[in-house]
Amino acid sequence: MSSQYAKLLPPHYKEDIKNWLAQDAPSFDYGGYVVGDTPEVAVLYGKSPGVLAGVPFFDEVFNQLGCRVEWLISEGESFEPVKPCARVTGKACDILLGERTALNILARCSGIATRANKCVALKKQHGYNGIIAGTRKITPGFRLVEKYGMLVGGVDTHRMDLSSMIMLKDNHIWSQGSITKAVQRARAVGGFSLKIEVECQSKLDATEAIEAGADIVMLDNMKGDVLSEAATNLKKNWSSTRKFLIEASGGITEDNITEYFSPGL
Numbered sequence: 436m437s438s439q440y441a442k443l444l445p446p447h448y449k450e451d452i453k454n455w456l457a458q459d460a461p462s463f464d465y466g467g468y469v470v471g472d473t474p475e476v477a478v479l480y481g482k483s484p485g486v487l488a489g490v491p492f493f494d495e496v497f498n499q500l501g502c503r504v505e506w507l508i509s510e511g512e513s514f515e516p517v518k519p520c521a522r523v524t525g526k527a528c529d530i531l532l533g534e535r536t537a538l539n540i541l542a543r544c545s546g547i548a549t550r551a552n553k554c555v556a557l558k559k560q561h562g563y564n565g566i567i568a569g570t571r572k573i574t575p576g577f578r579l580v581e582k583y584g585m586l587v588g589g590v591d592t593h594r595m596d597l598s599s600m601i602m603l604k605d606n607h608i609w610s611q612g613s614i615t616k617a618v619q620r621a622r623a624v625g626g627f628s629l630k631i632e633v634e635c636q637s638k639l640d641a642t643e644a645i646e647a648g649a650d651i652v653m654l655d656n657m658k659g660d661v662l663s664e665a666a667t668n669l670k671k672n673w674s675s676t677r678k679f680l681i682e683a684s685g686g687i688t689e690d691n692i693t694e695y696f697s698p699g700l
Contacts, residue, residue, distance in 0.1 A: 438490040440491075440586055441491040444579065445579075452496055452499060452673075453499060454547050455496075457685070459532075459536055467529075467531060470528050471524065471526075471527060471528060472529075474524070474526060475524075475525070475526070475530060475531050478519055478522055479520045479522070479523065481518040484515050484516060484544050484549075484588065485548075486511060486513050486588060486643045487511065487587075488541075488545045488547070488583065489541040489580060490506065490510040492540045493521075493537045493541045496533045496540070497523055497537065500529040500532055500533045500579055501526070501529055502524060502528075502533065503523070503524045503597075504522070505522045506520070507519050507521055508521075510587060513552070517696065523626075529546075541622075542638040543577065543584070545584065547581055547584030547585060548587040550587040550588065550689060551569070551584065551587075551590040553689055554588075554590060554692055555567060555589040555590060557693055561693055562698050566591050568590060568591040568592070568593040569582065569593050570593065571593065571594060571596070577618050578595070592594025600630050600631050600633045600654075601632065602632045602634070603617045603634065603649075614635075614643045614649075615632055615643060618633065618649055622648065630650040631651070632650065632653055632682070633652060635652055636655060641669055644674025645677055649679060651681075651682055653682045653683075653684050654666060654683050656686065659694060664699075665699075666683070668699075669681060683697075683700055
């Protein structure tokens with residue numbers, strides 16, 4: 436059963452998996468010797484409620500080991516425990532060699548997709564029309580897996596890396612002395628094809644960022660009525676002259692995300 440997002444993955448993800456397998460078996464595989472090469476079938480069970488994500492990574496682990504995976508549910512599908520999700524056929528030693536690496540990847544990816552999906556459900560429940568996006572605060576080396584999980588879970592992946600968009604945070608602005616100077620310097624090298632996002636601590640900061648030509652204004656660590664009022668006023672004041680997005684960020688979790696479902700965002 437194929438994944439609708441598999442074609443998005445860059446070729447090097449296969450090399451990543453090759454390296455992860457090598458890390459788990461740097462020399463002798465003593466357990467593999469014990470079980471031998473008898474043909475076996477392993478069943479993958481979903482043992483807690485969730486959303487399945489990470490199918491291409493799981494498939495590639497066992498593909499590299501000469502095993503075959505048969506999926507019993509689709510990627511992105513929600514399930515309740517205990518749910519048979521897949522069967523893996525191959526030599527016992529090969530199945531066990533890939534088992535932990537494959538499960539680690541799938542569990543991490545599915546966990547992220549599950550949390551993302553819960554946020555999307557809250558958005559629909561409250562009739563919010565804005566975009567919920569992920570973060571670049573990912574586990575080093577696991578970027579593709581974690582961003583992929585966001586995508587399957589239904590949220591925007593935001594920027595993939597430092598090269599995907601220019602985000603000017605407080606330290607970037609401090610180094611240049613002002614938001615305006617930082618935006619001008621960024622635009623000089625980013626050109627017209629890269630969006631510029633500016634982290635703003637106040638409505639005054641946001642106004643300067645818009646005047647300087649920022650494409651996205653991040654209202655950082657603003658909450659409640661303060662956030663809603665700032666976002667609404669900025670759109671009202673600039674809607675006829677400038678096009679920009681407003682983003683809320685800082686301390687947003689599954690438990691408090693509904694507080695950010697503002698008409699101004």
